[in-house]
Amino acid sequence: MKLKMRTNLLVTAAAVALVTMLPIAGLAGDTIKIGVAGAHSGDLASYGIPTVNAAKLVADELNAKGGINGKKVELLIEDDVCKPEVATNSATKLVSQGVDAVIGHICSGATKSALPIYKAAGVILISPSATNPELTQSGDYPNFFRTIASDDMQAKAEVDYALNVLGVKKIAVIHDKGDYGKGLAEFAKGFIEKSGKGEVVLFEGVTPGAVDYSAIVQKVRQAKADAVIFGGYHPEASKIVSMMRKKRMDTVFLSDDGVKDDTFIKVAGKDAEGVYATGPKDNSKNPVAQAAIAAHKKAYNSDPGAFFESAYSAALAIMNAIEKADSTEIAAVTKAGPTDQRYRDVHSSAELCAPGPDFRLSPFSRIDS
Secondary structure, three states: HHHHHHHHHHHHHHHHHHHHHHOOOOOOOEEEEEEEEEEOOOOOOOHHHHHHHHHHHHHHHHHHHOOOOEEEEEEEEEEOOOOOHHHHHHHHHHHHOOOEEEEEEEOOHHHHHHHHHHHHHEEEEHHHHHEOOHHHHOOOOOOOEEOOOHHHHHHHHHHHHHHHOOOOEEEEEOOOHHHHHHHHHHHHHHHHHHHOEEEEEEEEEOOOOOOOOOOOOHHHOOOOOOEEEEEOHHHHHHHHHHHHHHHHHHOOOEEEOOOOOEEEEEHHHHHHOEEEEEEEEEOOHHHHHHHHHHHHHHHHHOOOOOOOOHHHHHHHHHHHHHHHHHHHHHHHHHHOOOOOOOOOHHHHOOOOOOOOEEEEEHHHHHHHE
């Protein structure tokens, strides 16, 4: 593990060294290059593809009106498969292509890995779905913004709902060992312990991609947990829930926006009933959201997937900020909108006239998007 960690650090350091020798992007070119980085293939593609679609819709609409201050928007799309080691390569490639700004990355681990490369190159980044709190709250990345609430907010919503609405007492907290899942689980554990109402009877990580999760399910049973709070993504969650139901366990299952996806329902089937997950508020009455969803249906003949609305918001925000600033430099784009620290988490560097990132808990049988 130490060797692997050291290798990853060397790869990141090499990538940062490379991009510092590359020209910093600006408005000097014929087009404004916007990168779109995320999982566009693999198990988590259902998170990344809606972001690509959202960026295309916003860019097409802007280009039809003449672009940004007379320059057309050009999208550079990179697939990082939500893997940190691939994300560094994606970021380096985008910087080498002269990218002016990036929408993405999608997963927290990939985003954290890529951020030093963008920072060194002076490229601003806005994510619709990377929720790890440190990405904004550490202050290490002044070039990073997001249009989604952070994991501490999600964990608080899950714990409050479990204790105060569902009335559970004994909670097993499980995670996928990643920056996203483990971080959220640690927040959940802390909130439970501070509440004085519940008890963490199990705190453990699982290995992503495993075929069999019977061992962790058995531990949940032995701990006599009333509920499970899971930090991670839908591939692992669907397997764990299905195995629990197969063993006739009626333990309540709560999770995060990494599970709030149609793919979870398709894989888990009837076992998805009764599962709870944090996710953005219902924006069905928001005119911008209505127009965006209608545009997606017209262009792709399907309903948009996970994070589409926050991705559409991110695309609007970054492109509006660049237009307002008439620049792609981080300082100028940041000044184009609110500079209060809280906007790094819940808005963006530009005025966000699109769906908001307020979180609430919803049963999967009544998905709110």
